[in-house]
Structure formats: C-alpha cells, structure tokens
Amino acid sequence: MTTRAHGVLLFVLIAAMLAGCGERRTPPAGPAVALRAENLTVSPSTGPVTHVLVRNPGAETYRGTVTATFPDGWKMNTTCQDVTVRPGETARLAFAIERGADSASNTYPVHLKAVSADGTEVTRAQTIVCASAPYFKPTIDGQTDDWKDAIAVTFATGGRKTVVVTYWSRRSLSLLVAVEEDALTPLPEQGGGGACDAVQIAVS
Secondary structure, three states: OHHHHHHHHHHHHHHHHHHHHOOOOOOOOOOOOEEEEOOEOOOHHHOOEEEEEEEOOOOOOEEEEEEEEOOOOOEEOOOEEEEEEOOOOEEEEEEEEEEOOOOOOOOEEEEEEEEEOOOOEEEEEEEEOEOOOOEOOOOOOOOOHHHOOOOEEEEEEOOEEEEEEEEEEOOEEEEEEEEOOOOOOOOOOOOOOOOOOOOOOOOO
16 A cells, blocks of 8 residues: 555656646747947037937837936937837937037947836946047058047957047048057067957958
C-alpha cells in the first residue's frame, strides 16, 4: 500500500514537470516607440527648428503624446505634441527654438517622453550637438589660429576629452582633432601593427 502511494506521488510529480516544460513563454515586449532627437545644423542662438523622431516598431498603430524638455533658459514654440504613427513608420516632430543659447562645449541635454493613449510611458535622455561645418579653407600647418570660428564637438572617452572641429570648402572637408593625452604614441614607421594613438572618423 505504501509502495503504491509512493508510485502515484512520483507519477504526479513527473506529469507536473512535463506540463511545465510544455508551457509557451511570451517574450518580453519591447518599447512602444523609439525616440531620438536629431542634432542641430546651426547654432541654437540663431533660433533653428529641431526635430524629434518617433519610430513605431510594433504591429499596431501608436497614438500618444510626446514631450521634449530642452536646456534651461531655452524658449520653445511648444514642448508637447500629439502623434499617431502607423506600424513600421517614423514620425518627425518639429520643435522651434524661439530663444536658445550656445554652449562652449557644444553639448545640449534633451529629455524625451512619450505617453501612449493607454498610459504606457517611454523616456529617453540624450545629448545633442550642433553638427555643422562652416565654409572655410584653413591652412594646414599644425596651428589652430584658423579654427577659432569652427563649431566644436566635444566628448569624453575613457576619461579623456576629445574635441573635433570641421570646415568645408568646395570638395574638401578639413578636420582638426584635439585629444587630451599625456604623451603621443605614433604609428610604427615599419608598420606591422602595434599599439598607437589614433582617431577614427566616420562620415555618413
């Protein structure tokens, strides 16, 4: 009698384990929308229009409200817009800067928030820059005198500051890159690899 009871209990446990293995688990849902603020093309003090991209990666139409918070002291024509985005599409929302201020580091924090009709909230904190190259042909002589009117992009990697400034002239794009480093490790003269200091620039 005892043996049979143990056998029944063991059978129930195995059946429960097999039932658990056969469950279908729904993968976690991704964000309702993807938010991204575009970089500026002219300095914010000139009063440009900036844009926020709202992409719908889902299978249903998204309806909600997008709020953009820009640096302190800026005056915008609006900071909140309703949006409807069909599946797989991207909406581009315009926000006009009525009064802005330039930053010496050329970095501007932007906070984005989207709230759907059912209350689902998506947020993103982002830093944008003024990605612009004035028209000028500098003298390439190792000096920085010709670069004072260029718009710098500043960022830090590994605790070291990098400053990139650009000019363009007809078909030429000129770059000045300043890296905060204690000592320069040049590229080996004979090649063959090895450690060296380098900056990689991608133009798209």
